[in-house]
Every structure is written in structure tokens, then in C-alpha cells.
Amino acid sequence: MSSARAESSLQVYVVRYGPGSELLGSLQAFVKERQLKAPFIMTCVGSVTSAKLRLANATATNLNEIIQLSGRYEIVSLVGTLNPDAHLHICLSDSKGKTVGGHVMGNLQIFTTAEVVIGEAVDLQLTREMDNITGFPELVVQPHP
Amino acid sequence: MSSARAESSLQVYVVRYGPGSELLGSLQAFVKERQLKAPFIMTCVGSVTSAKLRLANATATNLNEIIQLSGRYEIVSLVGTLNPDAHLHICLSDSKGKTVGGHVMGNLQIFTTAEVVIGEAVDLQLTREMDNITGFPELVVQPHP
Amino acid sequence: MSSARAESSLQVYVVRYGPGSELLGSLQAFVKERQLKAPFIMTCVGSVTSAKLRLANATATNLNEIIQLSGRYEIVSLVGTLNPDAHLHICLSDSKGKTVGGHVMGNLQIFTTAEVVIGEAVDLQLTREMDNITGFPELVVQPHP
Numbered sequence: 128m129s130s131a132r133a134e135s136s137l138q139v140y141v142v143r144y145g146p147g148s149e150l151l152g153s154l155q156a157f158v159k160e161r162q163l164k165a166p167f168i169m170t171c172v173g174s175v176t177s178a179k180l181r182l183a184n185a186t187a188t189n190l191n192e193i194i195q196l197s198g199r200y201e202i203v204s205l206v207g208t209l210n211p212d213a214h215l216h217i218c219l220s221d222s223k224g225k226t227v228g229g230h231v232m233g234n235l236q237i238f239t240t241a242e243v244v245i246g247e248a249v250d251l252q253l254t255r256e257m258d259n260i261t262g263f264p265e266l267v268v269q270p271h272p
Numbered sequence: 273m274s275s276a277r278a279e280s281s282l283q284v285y286v287v288r289y290g291p292g293s294e295l296l297g298s299l300q301a302f303v304k305e306r307q308l309k310a311p312f313i314m315t316c317v318g319s320v321t322s323a324k325l326r327l328a329n330a331t332a333t334n335l336n337e338i339i340q341l342s343g344r345y346e347i348v349s350l351v352g353t354l355n356p357d358a359h360l361h362i363c364l365s366d367s368k369g370k371t372v373g374g375h376v377m378g379n380l381q382i383f384t385t386a387e388v389v390i391g392e393a394v395d396l397q398l399t400r401e402m403d404n405i406t407g408f409p410e411l412v413v414q415p416h417p
Numbered sequence: 418m419s420s421a422r423a424e425s426s427l428q429v430y431v432v433r434y435g436p437g438s439e440l441l442g443s444l445q446a447f448v449k450e451r452q453l454k455a456p457f458i459m460t461c462v463g464s465v466t467s468a469k470l471r472l473a474n475a476t477a478t479n480l481n482e483i484i485q486l487s488g489r490y491e492i493v494s495l496v497g498t499l500n501p502d503a504h505l506h507i508c509l510s511d512s513k514g515k516t517v518g519g520h521v522m523g524n525l526q527i528f529t530t531a532e533v534v535i536g537e538a539v540d541l542q543l544t545r546e547m548d549n550i551t552g553f554p555e556l557v558v559q560p561h562p
Contacts, residue, residue: 133430137536139393140278141310141353143411145403165431167460167534169391170312172352172361174328183464183489184512186529194514199328203363203373204349204494204508207462208431208532216462218349218363218493218508218516220373222329224339226363228493228510239331239406242353244312244391246282246459246534248429258435261529266433284538285423286455286498288556290548314536315457317497317506319473344473348508348518349494363494363508365518367474369484371508384476384551387498389457389536391427 133268135248139169143242150175150235151213154243158209164271165248168215171205173241178219180229187262196227199238204228208266209245210253278413280393284314288387295320295380296358299388303354309416310393313360316350318386323364325374332407341372344383349373353411354390355398423558425538429459433532440465440525441503444533448499454561455538458505461495463531468509470519477552486517489528494518498556499535500543 178196185192200219207215215231252271255264289298323341330337345364352360360376397416400409434443468486475482490509497505505521542561545554
């Protein structure tokens, strides 16, 4: 559990992306532009017309449990960290109110809007190291150098 | 993308509303009473006995994709911004664990409790301006005057 | 509505738990170890292989609406407060993207990872008092002594 020096103050950023933007790429570009070291999603409200999601059954050796959604969806949850690789999970609701969720692979084309509050733990630096148990590069929390 | 000066410090508020309160109106009253300028939902846990939701198929010219839910629901997600008009999406789970989600129109009658943490980006002011592309008043992020 | 003195600054903690940890117990241990007084979930992304959830129909006199989930699930939402008793709701997505939600009772065995940002409202103290209307110990927000 890598939380030995996990404490930090916080800076927040509020952004809005409009139709035609892709949400995952927009968030990654924002993190890069502002050189954020420990950014994460605080809240996100909006709508998309597509999504590429990896489902719960995927493992490091079985990554092909992926679905491509197309249609109008409300973002009812977006969670996770943004650095150095975004690790985001999303829950979307459709025209019947039915929900679908998974790991964000991309293609989150914005329908009307996406309002996002990003938190930056200014005293920390988030990195990733290969975890031999999971087979994925997993989060490492360190003090900001 | 209206994030030119999106950076801010944060103040937080923790509130609890009990049975008989309506959650959307209670949050709007809190924002008005405290004169918050850039408030948003950080977390919310609780339960409701009703909800009025707009579904994902709605557009500015087709606003009648609305459902009225009645029954006991757990709030498993509440996301969005609270100023000047609340833009909230919610995900609710029913007595079978099944979830339903959409845009909050109101009528969130609290069953037992709603515990909410509200963030206020103290250096920012959130407003809304009509977006001709979407047909909705969309979020504008500005420095606090 | 117990928000008379609800305003606070914020400290954040970023932690990661790996395979073999149980998420609810790990969060409770972290809160105890750091002696946090007003902690809550800011974001959580990860996956579990099991969950014990109380469903929406439960009341103080009918607590047995509980399900035990087993299988691979993505955490697509985790909300709530952590002190003095954790009051958490969760939304999980399965291998088809289908979601299930409810009140966290425990048994959140981590599959690959759980990345969590915890907020601590440093000027507040969260406690619980029996609410005769709901029959549950409900949140009370007070200034930190």
C-alpha cells in the first residue's frame, strides 16, 4: 500500500468541453499542458455520443473484452486518476435510463457538454510501475520532488 | 474550452439533509444562502423515495424525455456543478440493486438521509451562456471578480 | 440540517491498495491510523472480485435486504463519508457492462487495484447520533474542537 507520504494540499481546475471534443484526449491534453503531477477527477457531468469501454472480465492477458457504444448517453459517473496514464472508469445512462459501465479506453465524443472539476494534489507525484501480480502498471504515490 | 483561468483553491462544506427534505432544492438554497460562486458536488451518499430525471435522448428541442421514479432508491452517484443553475446527473439503485440514471430535474425526496460534500472553487466564478451549437445555457469558467 | 458551521479547508490523501486487500477495511484502517476527523471519498477507481451490499429496500427494522456478489467487477462509483462509521455506496459494472449498486456492507476483495483519493475537511468533525425518525445513527457536522 503506497501511501506512506500520501498527504497533500489541493488545487482545483474547472473546465468545460463542447460538442466535437473527445473527453479522454481533452483531459490528457489539459494535464500535459498544465504539467500536473497528481491529477484526478473530482466531478464530471455531461453527455457523449460514443464510448469505447473495457469490461470487468479483462485481465493483462485478456484485453479484448471491449465494447464500442454508439448513441446518446448521460455521464452519471466518472472516476479515477489522470497521471501519467489516465485510469478512468465511467458509468453512462441511455435513453431509457439504463446504465452501462467500464474502464475508459477512449472515443468519448461529447454530445452537448462536459463540465469537469480536476483536483491536483500539489505535494504529490503519481507514477506507475509494473506490478507483477496484476500484470498492469499500477499507481505509485510519492512526494513531489 | 473555457479553462483559460481555471485554477483555484478550494473550500469545502459538509451538510446532511434528513427525511422530508428535497435534495435539489436544499442544495440550491444552500448555494444561495452562502453566496457560493463556483460550487460543485464532491460526494453524496443517501437515499430517496422519488426522482424526476431527464433521459439521455433529450435535446434543446425535445425536452420531454422525462421519467418520474417512485420507490426506495440508494444514491450511488451524484455529479455536477451547482451554480448558477444546478447541472446534476444522478445514478440510483433500487431494491434489486438495479441502477437507473439521468439528468436531475428535481423531486429528490429524501428517504433516510443525504450526506453531501460541496466544493467551492473560491478563485472562480461559474456562469452560463447560451451555446448556439447545443441550444442549452452552457458553463463558462471565469476568475472571481 | 446540521450545516451551521460546515465550512472547512481540505487536505487530501492518495492511496493504492493491491490484490488481496479488502477495500472497506483498508479505508477504515487508514482513517484510524491517520486519526482523520472528517474524511470522505473524492474518487475511487479499481476492481473487485466480491461485494456485500445492502439494497435500497432496507430500513432500520428490515436490514436483511443484502446481496453477496461474486465475480469480476469494475468500481464505476464509490461515494460517501468515512468517519466515524463508513457510510459508502458503490456502483459496480460486470463483464457485460451491466451495473449493480447499493450500500457497502464489506467484502470488497480487490482484484487488481483500488486507487482512492480521500478528502479530510480539517476544520470539521463528523460524528453520528441516533435519528429517531430514520432509526439509523445519522451524520452530525461540527467544528473541529
